[in-house]
Amino acid sequence: MAEDLVLDTAIRDWVLVPLSVVMVLIGVLRYFVAKLMRSFQPPDRKALKEGQVVLRARNLKAGANFIPAKSFRVRRFYFTNEENGLLHVPKDQAQNAQAQMFSDPNMAMDMMKKNLSMIIPQTLTFAWVNFFFSGFVAAKIPFPLTQRFRSMLQNGIDLSTVDVSYVSSRSWYFLNLFGLRGLFSLILGEENAQDDTQRMMQMGGFGFDPTKSLSAEKDSLDIVQHEWVLPKMEQRAEEVLRKLVK
Template sequence: MAEELVLDTAIRDWVLIPLSVVMVLIGVLRYFVSKLMMRSPAASPSPDPKLVREGQVVIRARNLRTNAQFIPSKAFKARKNYYTNEENGLLHVPKEDAQKAQAAMFSDPNMAMDMMKKNLSMIVPQTLTFAWVNFFFSGFVAAKIPFPLTQRFRGMLQNGIDLSTVDVSYVSSRSWYFLNLFGLRGLFSLILGEENATDDAQKMMQMGGGFGFNPTMSLGAEKDSLDIIQHDWALPKMERHAEDVLKKLLKK
């Protein structure tokens, strides 16, 4: 049977609240540091018109692939051929151009430096914060979720506490750190606006992307995705569904 705990108010005053305040302040500070980095000439070069045009082509082709079921098959095939045909399709990239783009991406030191700066703006503060939490607040039960949870949430909410008898709804200080790390996006949107640089979850996923988005290389990948898609127009299914609903209503 799960054990019920009575949390001391000192834990709220000296663990829960300070940890939350520090996480918010670090996010706000990192936002302004990122803004300063973006204002520097080296961090914000003038965009290449060719790369911007290729990026817009990728976005349009992706929208076609995502919403293909809402247009007839004939219209989809015409648009697909406009993007993917081997002669003058917008997504067709010769092998020589793709190899040159890949070589230029890996040989550009400025691009590698920019990616390093962006990653360091997230890695360094969060590493120091985690070390601070792990050193001073390790083993604390910081809060209690006001609703029951299943045993599957134990590993997520009680990181750092090796007690299987404690109720799952209790949250350790280390888990509270991770909940703040990935759950403060809404608060930062209210404080800093929608276009803020503090979305840690998105940044962590983008860190695996190497040197970032390259439109020229993305053209070929989007072309392959558009080639293998199977078109299935949704309107006939909707009409049949509407007929079935009408028949059931008429029977009643």
């Protein structure tokens, strides 16, 4: 049977609060360090043009049902035809774009800086937490949980008799690591509040690939089923007018 614990207030003052404050300060400091390390690159005209094409194609999908079927087919052909469509990317061009992206030294250096600005602070912070706060029960979640959450919330505590809702100091570190996006959005702004989960997903790649985006948008536009809604709106308007006249 799970046991209930009485947590000392000193744990709150010397473990829970300092750990939370340090995680927030490290996140803010890492943002400004990454901003200083970021090299200025002039905008690529080709990438901007391809981005605008993607936006136009998405606008066409969003408003497809508000234009006649013939007009929609003409516009879709303009984007997706295999000869000179705006969204069509030849295979050799896609391979060249990927090779150029991986061979760009500035892009590789920026990616390395981003990885270092994330890995080094988190490694040092985890070592600090593991050395000073290992084995502490830092907090208790105010609602019951199942046994599946034990490994996630009680990392570093090998006591199966403790209730699952108690959180160890090491698990509190990981919860702050992946769950502070809302707070960073208030401090740094919504556009700058990228959490560490998204950063880890981007560590293996070089970010936005315009050729993949064009191909995905082309496939998405090809499968759009057109259904003109304006005739239905005219019929509804006529029905409403008839009811009002009666």
